[in-house]
Amino acid sequence: MTVSVRLQRTGKPNRPYYRVVAIEKRKKRDGKPLELLGHFDPLLKENKMTVKKERVDYWVKQGAEVSRTVSSMLKKIV
Numbered sequence: 001m002t003v004s005v006r007l008q009r010t011g012k013p014n015r016p017y018y019r020v021v022a023i024e025k026r027k028k029r030d031g032k033p034l035e036l037l038g039h040f041d042p043l044l045k046e047n048k049m050t051v052k053k054e055r056v057d058y059w060v061k062q063g064a065e066v067s068r069t070v071s072s073m074l075k076k077i078v
Contacts, residue, residue, distance in 0.1 A: 001024055002024065002025040002026075002063075002065070003022055003023070003024060003025065003034065003059060003062065003063065003064040003065070004022075004023060004024070004025045004064060004065050004066075004067060005020065005021070005022050005037065005056060005059055005060070005064050005065070005066045005067065005070055006020075006021065006023065006066075006067040006069070006070055007019070007020060007021075007040065007067065007069060007070060008020075008021045008023070008029060008030060008033060009029060009030065010030075015043065016042055016043070017039070017040075017041055018039065018040040018041075018042070019033070019036055019037075019038070019039050019040075020036075020037045020038040020039065020040065020049070020051055020056075020070060021033035021034070021035065021036055021037060022034045022035045022037060022055075022059045022064060025065070035055065035059070037051055037052050037055050037056055037059075038050050038051030038052055038056075040073065049073055049076075049077060051074065051077065056074070
């Protein structure tokens with residue numbers, strides 16, 4: 001089982017909201033995640049992203065691949 005840490009889009013049309021999730025790589029974008037790790041609202045002025053950093057580290061240690069988008073967002077937080 002290959003796991004990826006990536007964004008999952010939710011919300012309404014023209015009002016995006018994203019969850020940071022650990023999910024199997026083969027699942028579709030809106031598939032059932034293994035674990036919810038945080039969220040991101042791109043329409044806020046400060047583009048605030050909240051993440052459970054210790055859980056992201058756990059999944060990376062287990063061999064999960066972090067998507068490019070999530071990786072760049074995590075660098076901005078830390």
